[in-house]
Amino acid sequence: MPLTIYDISKKANVSIATVSRVLNGSDSVKESTKKKILDIIEEYEYTPNASARAMSLRSLRTIGILCADSSDVFLAKAVYLLQQELQSNGYESLLCCTGYNFDKKKNYMNLILSKKVDALILVGSNFIGSTEEENSYIRDGSAKVPIMLLNASFDYPNVYSTLCDDASSMTEAAEEMLRAGIRDILYLYSADSYSSKKKLSGFHTAMKRNEIPGYEDLILHAEESSSVEEIAAAIADFEAKGHTFHGILAADDTLAIAAVKYAHKKGRSIPDDLSVIGYNNSMLTEFCTPELTSIDSHLETLTHQLVTTLIGVLSGQEMPKKSLFSGNLVKRGTTNF
Amino acid sequence: MPLTIYDISKKANVSIATVSRVLNGSDSVKESTKKKILDIIEEYEYTPNASARAMSLRSLRTIGILCADSSDVFLAKAVYLLQQELQSNGYESLLCCTGYNFDKKKNYMNLILSKKVDALILVGSNFIGSTEEENSYIRDGSAKVPIMLLNASFDYPNVYSTLCDDASSMTEAAEEMLRAGIRDILYLYSADSYSSKKKLSGFHTAMKRNEIPGYEDLILHAEESSSVEEIAAAIADFEAKGHTFHGILAADDTLAIAAVKYAHKKGRSIPDDLSVIGYNNSMLTEFCTPELTSIDSHLETLTHQLVTTLIGVLSGQEMPKKSLFSGNLVKRGTTNF
DNA sequence: TTGTAGGCGTTATCAT
DNA sequence: ATGATAACGCCTACAA
Numbered sequence: 001m002p003l004t005i006y007d008i009s010k011k012a013n014v015s016i017a018t019v020s021r022v023l024n025g026s027d028s029v030k031e032s033t034k035k036k037i038l039d040i041i042e043e044y045e046y047t048p049n050a051s052a053r054a055m056s057l058r059s060l061r062t063i064g065i066l067c068a069d070s071s072d073v074f075l076a077k078a079v080y081l082l083q084q085e086l087q088s089n090g091y092e093s094l095l096c097c098t099g100y101n102f103d104k105k106k107n108y109m110n111l112i113l114s115k116k117v118d119a120l121i122l123v124g125s126n127f128i129g130s131t132e133e134e135n136s137y138i139r140d141g142s143a144k145v146p147i148m149l150l151n152a153s154f155d156y157p158n159v160y161s162t163l164c165d166d167a168s169s170m171t172e173a174a175e176e177m178l179r180a181g182i183r184d185i186l187y188l189y190s191a192d193s194y195s196s197k198k199k200l201s202g203f204h205t206a207m208k209r210n211e212i213p214g215y216e217d218l219i220l221h222a223e224e225s226s227s228v229e230e231i232a233a234a235i236a237d238f239e240a241k242g243h244t245f246h247g248i249l250a251a252d253d254t255l256a257i258a259a260v261k262y263a264h265k266k267g268r269s270i271p272d273d274l275s276v277i278g279y280n281n282s283m284l285t286e287f288c289t290p291e292l293t294s295i296d297s298h299l300e301t302l303t304h305q306l307v308t309t310l311i312g313v314l315s316g317q318e319m320p321k322k323s324l325f326s327g328n329l330v331k332r333g334t335t336n337f
Numbered sequence: 338m339p340l341t342i343y344d345i346s347k348k349a350n351v352s353i354a355t356v357s358r359v360l361n362g363s364d365s366v367k368e369s370t371k372k373k374i375l376d377i378i379e380e381y382e383y384t385p386n387a388s389a390r391a392m393s394l395r396s397l398r399t400i401g402i403l404c405a406d407s408s409d410v411f412l413a414k415a416v417y418l419l420q421q422e423l424q425s426n427g428y429e430s431l432l433c434c435t436g437y438n439f440d441k442k443k444n445y446m447n448l449i450l451s452k453k454v455d456a457l458i459l460v461g462s463n464f465i466g467s468t469e470e471e472n473s474y475i476r477d478g479s480a481k482v483p484i485m486l487l488n489a490s491f492d493y494p495n496v497y498s499t500l501c502d503d504a505s506s507m508t509e510a511a512e513e514m515l516r517a518g519i520r521d522i523l524y525l526y527s528a529d530s531y532s533s534k535k536k537l538s539g540f541h542t543a544m545k546r547n548e549i550p551g552y553e554d555l556i557l558h559a560e561e562s563s564s565v566e567e568i569a570a571a572i573a574d575f576e577a578k579g580h581t582f583h584g585i586l587a588a589d590d591t592l593a594i595a596a597v598k599y600a601h602k603k604g605r606s607i608p609d610d611l612s613v614i615g616y617n618n619s620m621l622t623e624f625c626t627p628e629l630t631s632i633d634s635h636l637e638t639l640t641h642q643l644v645t646t647l648i649g650v651l652s653g654q655e656m657p658k659k660s661l662f663s664g665n666l667v668k669r670g671t672t673n674f
Numbered sequence: 675t676t677g678t679a680g681g682c683g684t685t686a687t688c689a690t
Numbered sequence: 691a692t693g694a695t696a697a698c699g700c701c702t703a704c705a706a
Contacts, residue, residue, distance in 0.1 A: 002481075004683055015693045020685060029693060043541050047451035050395060052683035054388035055698045062431075069417065076413035080406065092452060094399075095432040097420050114384035115429060117508040124440075228623045257624050264626040283410075286565045287594050287624050341699055352677045357701060367675060389699035392682045 003046045012037045062092040064112040067123035068100050073282050078123050081268050085307035106137035119145045119310055125152040125194035146313045148306050152194045152324040161322045162306040164297035166195050169327035170202030173295055178210050180337035182247040189251035199251050216243055231258035246274055253278040253294055260288045276334040290333025297327045340383045349374045399429040401449040405437045410619050415460050422644035437463055437465040443474035456482045456647055462531035464488040483650045485643050489531045498659045499643040501634035503532050506664035507539030508516035510614050510632055515547050517674035519584040526588035528561040536588050555582055570594035583611055590615040590631055597625045627670025634664045
């Protein structure tokens with residue numbers, strides 16, 4: 001049986017109130033008794049019961065982290081960084097992987113809310129649907145605790161968004177390719193999420209602004225759950241149908257790796273004959289040969305800001321509802337500009 | 338303010354004891370009152386307060402998951418699978434990333450134990466040190482809750498180990514190469530963990546059993562924190578020093594990818610001139626060209642068994658202290674046997 | 675079958 | 691500066 005505050009108070013010949021005071025750093029306790037109590041706590045390695053504390057304080061100092069699939073490279077990194085940030089602010093992380101189905105997300109959110117977490121972080125833009133109905137669970141949840149969105153945006157009371165400006169990052173990357181003289185750019189994407197749409201629209205912006213005729217014919221949508229191999233094959237197919245392209249802009253690094261694989265198989269040389277740009281600047285960039293040029297969405301900055309905002313909100317401060325950061329292109333071997 | 342059991346009991350005109358009974362599925366409740374209460378619970382979306390429940394039951398139904406770095410591909414996958422398994426058994430997951438330093442691990446373990454988790458899962462063999470002193474924190478922890486080890490083994494009361502037989506898997510892979518006529522095998526490793534040692538010893542076993550002279554000269558230790566690029570360079574260096582090899586056996590998939598990169602840079606063709614085998618059969622296998630042959634350590638099986646054992650232990654059953662599974666070789670493009 | 679009441683380990687508001 | 695004591699929301703003998 002672990003010791004309780006009563007055991008400590010007895011050993012120290014004081015009341016539990018006094019012990020509680022030193023536990024919570026009250027200043028109105030004599031230095032000598034404080035030291036005595038601290039010594040005993042140390043000696044017996046006493047730690048307060050978190051559940052009991054939570055009952056009194058109405059806070060477990062625990063944040064629920066929801067993400068579709070924490071084994072996804074990008075999401076895993078985000079979860080890791082969030083957990084680190086939360087920990088250094090004295091909060092624990094309750095992790096829950098929901099999958100990509102909306103009904104399940106709703107159920108898991110309720111489940112985790114019943115654990116009385118202090119707030120919820122939704123990791124990834126796949127938590128935002130396109131209809132009012134699909135997003136109703138977020139509105140419901142926000143009635144109970146603050147909801148923090150990473151890489152998505154949703155304007156509603158008590159929900160806070162922190163994200164990378166995917167649209168303008170993508171525009172920038174596309175224009176960099178255009179400036180390098182590559183005008184036939186294949187845009188490759190698969191997911192259909194909030195941020196995926198932003199990226200695509202950023203691509204449109206660049207191509208329209210630069211008046212590239214018929215660029216839309218070079219937009220390739222890959223099946224959501226395809227393997228790298230399948231995507232590479234899909235690109236080869238696309239080419240076989242008569243499309244020509246000397247640049248590939250991919251909506252994430254995995255897709256970009258598939259593009260590099262396609263080039264290997266078809267004997268196209270990178271970056272002389274074909275330039276490839278990925279998105280996320282993940283560890284995958286160094287896995288392929290040559291190494292992958294990629295857009296960095298500054299995940300560290302995002303997670304840091306998200307937790308900062310959260311801590312502020314929890315302490316009752318007024319905080320920005322939306323924080324937007326620009327990304328930037330990290331040039332490596334798959335481009336020569 | 339969320340509803341309490343008192344609110345529900347009032348609305349249903351019964352005592353809280355009766356509400357509590359239907360909440361906990363007691364059979365001694367009249368069908369009609371049970372239905373009435375259930376309806377009210379449904380209507381008001383009442384969910385019991387987890388902290389209060391934990392106080393009475395002395396269980397939060399929460400498992401602490403410790404891992405060094407949940408953004409590591411292999412560990413991320415393990416954490417994901419564990420969380421899924423736990424969830425389907427009605428347990429939540431408190432995630433804590435400790436880094437690779439032993440002192441920190443000890444501190445984080447205590448921190449998480451003070452949250453009164455029901456058990457602890459240590460993910461990855463890096464939690465086991467080589468000295469008694471280094472492992473003392475595990476003994477201490479096991480005095481409070483069951484400790485489950487994934488991919489490591491430690492014989493002590495109340496600690497349970499679930500792991501892949503890395504040694505024999507590696508032996509098997511090496512002998513497969515030998516049978517294919519490749520006798521100059523470079524063994525590539527970096528970490529210094531429990532399982533890393535097992536793998537190396539498996540390699541020794543194979544080479545000794547087949548009486549390969551001087552095989553030890555082809556064991557290459559890469560710096561722990563090197564990038565893929567650096568490891569590829571290290572292999573090239575090694576070759577430049579006069580070592581020849583036509584097979585590479587890597588202790589994990591990342592190292593194997595570095596080996597493939599080395600081959601690309603040096604113009605050695607895979608698998609004709611050089612065969613490469615990785616370890617873990619992770620998603621990385623499909624990222625390189627050709628796709629990577631790798632040893633599958635059956636992570637799904639391991640995590641499933643670990644959680645099964647854990648649930649058994651928590652319900653007071655006698656459970657095996659150690660569960661060992663064999664791995665097997667998944668052949669892809671980097672080998673031609 | 676149902677209700678009463680004590681206990682779980684804290685925090686916080688009163689007094690003293 | 692310190693001590694009683696009432697919450698906090700739930701579970702569970704024990705009674706009825």
